[in-house]
Amino acid sequence: SQQGEEDPQALSIQEGENATMNCSYKTSINNLQWYRQNSGRGLVHLILIRSNEREKHSGRLRVTLDTSKKSSSLLITASRAADTASYFCATVIMNRDDKIIFGKGTRLHILP
Amino acid sequence: DAGITQSPRHKVTETGTPVTLRCHQTENHRYMYWYRQDPGHGLRLIHYSYGVKDTDKGEVSDGYSVSRSKTEDFLLTLESATSSQTSVYFCAISGLAGGGEQYFGPGTRLTVT
Numbered sequence: 545s546q547q548g549e550e551d552p553q554a555l556s557i558q559e560g561e562n563a564t565m566n567c568s569y570k571t572s573i574n575n576l577q578w579y580r581q582n583s584g585r586g587l588v589h590l591i592l593i594r595s596n597e598r599e600k601h602s603g604r605l606r607v608t609l610d611t612s613k614k615s616s617s618l619l620i621t622a623s624r625a626a627d628t629a630s631y632f633c634a635t636v637i638m639n640r641d642d643k644i645i646f647g648k649g650t651r652l653h654i655l656p
Numbered sequence: 657d658a659g660i661t662q663s664p665r666h667k668v669t670e671t672g673t674p675v676t677l678r679c680h681q682t683e684n685h686r687y688m689y690w691y692r693q694d695p696g697h698g699l700r701l702i703h704y705s706y707g708v709k710d711t712d713k714g715e716v717s718d719g720y721s722v723s724r725s726k727t728e729d730f731l732l733t734l735e736s737a738t739s740s741q742t743s744v745y746f747c748a749i750s751g752l753a754g755g756g757e758q759y760f761g762p763g764t765r766l767t768v769t
Contacts, residue, residue: 574755575755577757584763585762585763586746586748586760586761586762586763587699587746587748587758587760588760589757589758589759592756592757632698632699636755644701644755644758645701646691646698646699646700647698648696648697648698649698
Protein backbone atom coordinates (compact mmCIF):
# COMPACT_ATOMS: atom_id res chain seq x y z
CA SER A 545 0.00 0.00 0.00
CA GLN A 546 1.17 3.53 -0.71
CA GLN A 547 2.57 5.55 2.19
CA GLY A 548 2.03 8.89 0.48
CA GLU A 549 -0.89 9.67 -1.79
CA GLU A 550 -1.20 12.96 -3.63
CA ASP A 551 -4.49 14.57 -4.47
CA PRO A 552 -5.56 15.51 -7.08
CA GLN A 553 -3.82 13.28 -9.61
CA ALA A 554 -3.96 16.09 -12.17
CA LEU A 555 -4.65 19.80 -11.96
CA SER A 556 -5.01 22.49 -14.64
CA ILE A 557 -5.16 26.16 -13.71
CA GLN A 558 -4.72 29.51 -15.38
CA GLU A 559 -1.41 31.30 -15.16
CA GLY A 560 -1.38 33.61 -12.20
CA GLU A 561 -3.74 31.51 -10.10
CA ASN A 562 -2.69 29.58 -7.02
CA ALA A 563 -2.24 25.81 -7.14
CA THR A 564 -2.82 23.56 -4.15
CA MET A 565 -1.82 19.92 -3.93
CA ASN A 566 -2.39 17.61 -1.03
CA CYS A 567 -0.59 14.58 0.33
CA SER A 568 -1.88 12.04 2.81
CA TYR A 569 0.21 9.37 4.49
CA LYS A 570 -0.36 6.43 6.80
CA THR A 571 2.43 6.03 9.37
CA SER A 572 4.26 8.44 11.64
CA ILE A 573 6.97 10.36 9.90
CA ASN A 574 10.26 12.02 10.65
CA ASN A 575 9.83 14.53 7.85
CA LEU A 576 7.92 15.10 4.63
CA GLN A 577 9.41 16.45 1.43
CA TRP A 578 8.07 17.83 -1.83
CA TYR A 579 9.78 17.32 -5.17
CA ARG A 580 9.14 18.59 -8.68
CA GLN A 581 9.75 16.67 -11.89
CA ASN A 582 9.74 18.28 -15.28
CA SER A 583 8.95 16.01 -18.20
CA GLY A 584 11.81 13.66 -18.98
CA ARG A 585 13.98 14.90 -16.14
CA GLY A 586 15.00 13.78 -12.67
CA LEU A 587 13.24 14.97 -9.54
CA VAL A 588 14.26 18.23 -7.92
CA HIS A 589 13.91 18.79 -4.19
CA LEU A 590 11.66 21.74 -3.28
CA ILE A 591 11.15 21.80 0.44
CA LEU A 592 11.43 19.65 3.57
CA ILE A 593 9.17 20.02 6.60
CA ARG A 594 9.92 18.20 9.84
CA SER A 595 7.30 16.47 11.94
CA ASN A 596 7.49 19.17 14.62
CA GLU A 597 6.89 21.97 12.10
CA ARG A 598 3.48 23.12 10.91
CA GLU A 599 4.29 25.48 8.06
CA LYS A 600 7.23 26.37 5.89
CA HIS A 601 7.79 28.85 3.09
CA SER A 602 10.23 29.01 0.21
CA GLY A 603 9.69 31.76 -2.34
CA ARG A 604 6.25 31.16 -3.90
CA LEU A 605 5.91 27.80 -2.16
CA ARG A 606 4.08 27.25 1.08
CA VAL A 607 3.92 23.83 2.72
CA THR A 608 1.77 22.88 5.67
CA LEU A 609 1.87 19.72 7.74
CA ASP A 610 -0.87 18.37 9.98
CA THR A 611 0.47 15.30 11.76
CA SER A 612 -2.85 14.68 13.53
CA LYS A 613 -4.51 14.24 10.13
CA LYS A 614 -1.41 12.75 8.54
CA SER A 615 -1.59 15.20 5.69
CA SER A 616 0.38 17.94 4.00
CA SER A 617 -0.38 20.53 1.38
CA LEU A 618 1.78 22.36 -1.14
CA LEU A 619 0.62 25.76 -2.28
CA ILE A 620 2.21 27.46 -5.28
CA THR A 621 1.18 31.09 -5.47
CA ALA A 622 0.98 33.21 -8.63
CA SER A 623 1.61 30.23 -10.89
CA ARG A 624 3.75 30.51 -14.00
CA ALA A 625 4.06 28.42 -17.14
CA ALA A 626 7.38 27.12 -15.84
CA ASP A 627 5.55 25.54 -12.88
CA THR A 628 4.05 22.97 -15.24
CA ALA A 629 5.44 19.70 -13.89
CA SER A 630 4.64 16.71 -11.70
CA TYR A 631 4.87 17.22 -7.97
CA PHE A 632 5.62 14.41 -5.53
CA CYS A 633 5.41 14.19 -1.81
CA ALA A 634 7.87 11.91 -0.07
CA THR A 635 7.85 10.72 3.52
CA VAL A 636 10.65 9.61 5.79
CA ILE A 637 9.12 7.17 8.22
CA MET A 638 9.85 7.58 11.91
CA ASN A 639 12.95 5.64 12.92
CA ARG A 640 13.64 4.63 9.32
CA ASP A 641 15.78 7.55 8.26
CA ASP A 642 17.55 5.55 5.63
CA LYS A 643 14.90 5.76 2.95
CA ILE A 644 12.15 7.93 1.56
CA ILE A 645 8.84 6.71 0.19
CA PHE A 646 7.41 8.65 -2.73
CA GLY A 647 3.80 9.11 -3.72
CA LYS A 648 2.52 8.83 -7.28
CA GLY A 649 2.47 12.54 -7.89
CA THR A 650 0.19 15.34 -9.04
CA ARG A 651 0.49 16.53 -12.64
CA LEU A 652 0.15 20.29 -12.71
CA HIS A 653 -0.55 22.09 -15.98
CA ILE A 654 -0.47 25.87 -16.09
CA LEU A 655 -2.63 27.27 -18.88
CA PRO A 656 -1.47 30.48 -20.60
CA ASP B 657 23.14 20.86 -9.75
CA ALA B 658 24.56 18.02 -7.74
CA GLY B 659 27.28 16.15 -9.55
CA ILE B 660 25.45 12.97 -10.37
CA THR B 661 25.46 11.19 -13.71
CA GLN B 662 23.91 8.01 -15.00
CA SER B 663 25.04 5.80 -17.84
CA PRO B 664 23.82 4.78 -20.25
CA ARG B 665 20.97 7.28 -20.69
CA HIS B 666 19.08 4.98 -23.03
CA LYS B 667 19.33 1.26 -23.58
CA VAL B 668 17.40 -1.35 -25.49
CA THR B 669 18.11 -4.94 -24.63
CA GLU B 670 16.63 -8.37 -25.16
CA THR B 671 14.84 -10.52 -22.64
CA GLY B 672 17.23 -12.75 -20.71
CA THR B 673 20.33 -10.62 -21.09
CA PRO B 674 22.14 -9.09 -18.13
CA VAL B 675 22.20 -5.30 -17.92
CA THR B 676 24.22 -2.99 -15.69
CA LEU B 677 23.37 0.63 -15.07
CA ARG B 678 25.90 2.96 -13.53
CA CYS B 679 25.44 5.89 -11.19
CA HIS B 680 28.41 8.16 -10.57
CA GLN B 681 28.59 11.03 -8.08
CA THR B 682 31.22 13.64 -7.37
CA GLU B 683 29.66 14.92 -4.11
CA ASN B 684 31.16 12.31 -1.76
CA HIS B 685 27.66 11.63 -0.41
CA ARG B 686 27.19 8.60 1.78
CA TYR B 687 23.76 7.47 0.67
CA MET B 688 22.89 6.33 -2.85
CA TYR B 689 19.58 5.01 -4.14
CA TRP B 690 18.17 3.29 -7.20
CA TYR B 691 14.52 3.88 -8.11
CA ARG B 692 12.34 2.88 -10.98
CA GLN B 693 9.52 5.08 -12.25
CA ASP B 694 6.51 3.63 -14.03
CA PRO B 695 3.18 5.19 -15.01
CA GLY B 696 0.64 4.68 -12.25
CA HIS B 697 3.26 3.61 -9.71
CA GLY B 698 5.27 6.72 -9.10
CA LEU B 699 8.80 6.24 -7.87
CA ARG B 700 9.67 2.93 -6.21
CA LEU B 701 12.86 2.11 -4.37
CA ILE B 702 14.85 -0.85 -5.70
CA HIS B 703 18.00 -0.86 -3.56
CA TYR B 704 20.01 1.65 -1.62
CA SER B 705 23.46 1.98 -0.14
CA TYR B 706 24.52 3.62 3.11
CA GLY B 707 28.23 3.24 2.53
CA VAL B 708 30.87 1.36 0.57
CA LYS B 709 29.83 -2.30 0.41
CA ASP B 710 26.78 -1.55 2.56
CA THR B 711 23.52 -2.04 0.71
CA ASP B 712 19.94 -2.96 1.48
CA LYS B 713 16.80 -3.89 -0.40
CA GLY B 714 13.93 -1.60 -1.27
CA GLU B 715 10.33 -2.50 -2.03
CA VAL B 716 10.92 -3.86 -5.57
CA SER B 717 14.30 -5.57 -5.34
CA ASP B 718 13.47 -8.93 -6.96
CA GLY B 719 15.47 -9.43 -10.15
CA TYR B 720 17.95 -6.67 -9.29
CA SER B 721 21.31 -6.62 -7.55
CA VAL B 722 23.61 -3.74 -6.65
CA SER B 723 27.21 -3.16 -5.81
CA ARG B 724 29.12 -0.26 -4.35
CA SER B 725 32.87 -0.75 -4.25
CA LYS B 726 33.67 2.97 -4.20
CA THR B 727 31.92 5.94 -2.66
CA GLU B 728 31.30 7.52 -6.03
CA ASP B 729 29.84 4.55 -7.94
CA PHE B 730 26.65 2.59 -7.41
CA LEU B 731 25.86 -0.11 -9.94
CA LEU B 732 22.47 -1.66 -10.60
CA THR B 733 22.41 -5.02 -12.36
CA LEU B 734 19.43 -6.75 -13.91
CA GLU B 735 20.59 -10.32 -13.77
CA SER B 736 18.29 -11.55 -16.55
CA ALA B 737 16.22 -8.72 -17.99
CA THR B 738 12.47 -9.19 -18.41
CA SER B 739 9.89 -7.05 -20.17
CA SER B 740 8.46 -6.04 -16.77
CA GLN B 741 11.75 -4.28 -16.07
CA THR B 742 11.17 -1.84 -18.92
CA SER B 743 11.17 1.43 -17.03
CA VAL B 744 12.96 4.67 -16.32
CA TYR B 745 15.62 4.20 -13.67
CA PHE B 746 16.76 7.04 -11.44
CA CYS B 747 19.73 7.20 -9.16
CA ALA B 748 19.69 9.57 -6.20
CA ILE B 749 22.19 10.62 -3.55
CA SER B 750 21.87 12.05 -0.08
CA GLY B 751 24.58 13.37 2.13
CA LEU B 752 22.68 13.63 5.35
CA ALA B 753 21.55 10.85 7.66
CA GLY B 754 19.38 9.26 5.00
CA GLY B 755 16.31 11.27 5.80
CA GLY B 756 17.46 14.47 4.16
CA GLU B 757 16.85 15.80 0.71
CA GLN B 758 17.86 13.67 -2.22
CA TYR B 759 19.51 14.77 -5.44
CA PHE B 760 18.53 12.90 -8.56
CA GLY B 761 20.38 11.94 -11.68
CA PRO B 762 18.90 12.45 -15.15
CA GLY B 763 17.57 8.91 -15.46
CA THR B 764 18.13 5.90 -17.71
CA ARG B 765 15.37 4.76 -20.02
CA LEU B 766 15.59 0.98 -20.35
CA THR B 767 13.54 -1.01 -22.83
CA VAL B 768 13.53 -4.80 -22.68
CA THR B 769 12.19 -6.41 -25.85
